[in-house]
Amino acid sequence: MRDTLLWSPRTVLCVQLLALFDLDDTLVSRRDSLRSWGRDFTAARGLPASAADVVVDALDERARPNDFAGLRVTLGLRDSVESLWDTYVAGMAQRAHCREGVHEGLRSMKAHGWTIGIATNGAPNIQHAKVAGAGRSKKRWGGACRPIRRDASSAVQFNSEAKALQG
Structure with missing residues (x-):
């Protein structure tokens, strides 16, 4: 995963790019x-x-x-x-099919260093089935992707897991 460094005279910040998308009626209709x-x-x-x-x-x-x-x-x-x-x-x-342009847009984001996640509050088995059915997978997106609960601790955990998977 590529990190973005921000420089100032006194500090160096490492920024990880994480985008979370809603599944239902955002990525799929x-x-x-x-x-x-x-x-x-x-x-x-x-x-x-x-x-x-x-x-x-x-x-x-x-x-x-x-x-x-x-x-x-x-x-x-x-x-x-x-x-x-x-x-x-x-x-x-x-x-479950992605709206037009979704796969291409997400692949472009991945190519520019973004980690992609799907935030969801639905039942896990249906959300995982829709993710798989819509073709959102490591093969299609080139990186880790799975539904996560909509809260900050889940996002942090997902980002850590995704970074570990990508080396």
Whole structure:
């Protein structure tokens, strides 16, 4: 990792370049993916088209496994909550695509010495699945990248881990 040195007559500062991006509706369009998944999910179960709106409304802000307990009752589904959650994770990961220009922009930042991180407050398994599904990986970005919680200590820990991985 390349550090930037700032000089003054009395001090030398070493600045590490760290950029944290939100995953949902910043790097990927979560709402578009959710609407697509909701339509396919309800159609596959023979539910009316209006059921897709119920699913999207229930999961719009953020989805957690326990949200599917309510949907199971509301929609009269026989699937287990775990099965519904697994279906959601797989379907959203499949639909997670970076917005145009994101990969190129992040590769450019990496080439200029930036460490890239994804800050997230979502459930870890869905966030990791979406990161992988959208092609955000060491191979695509040329460096360490994984979801981290949205707080300063997580950012510091991520930056230390990323620096160690990059030598």
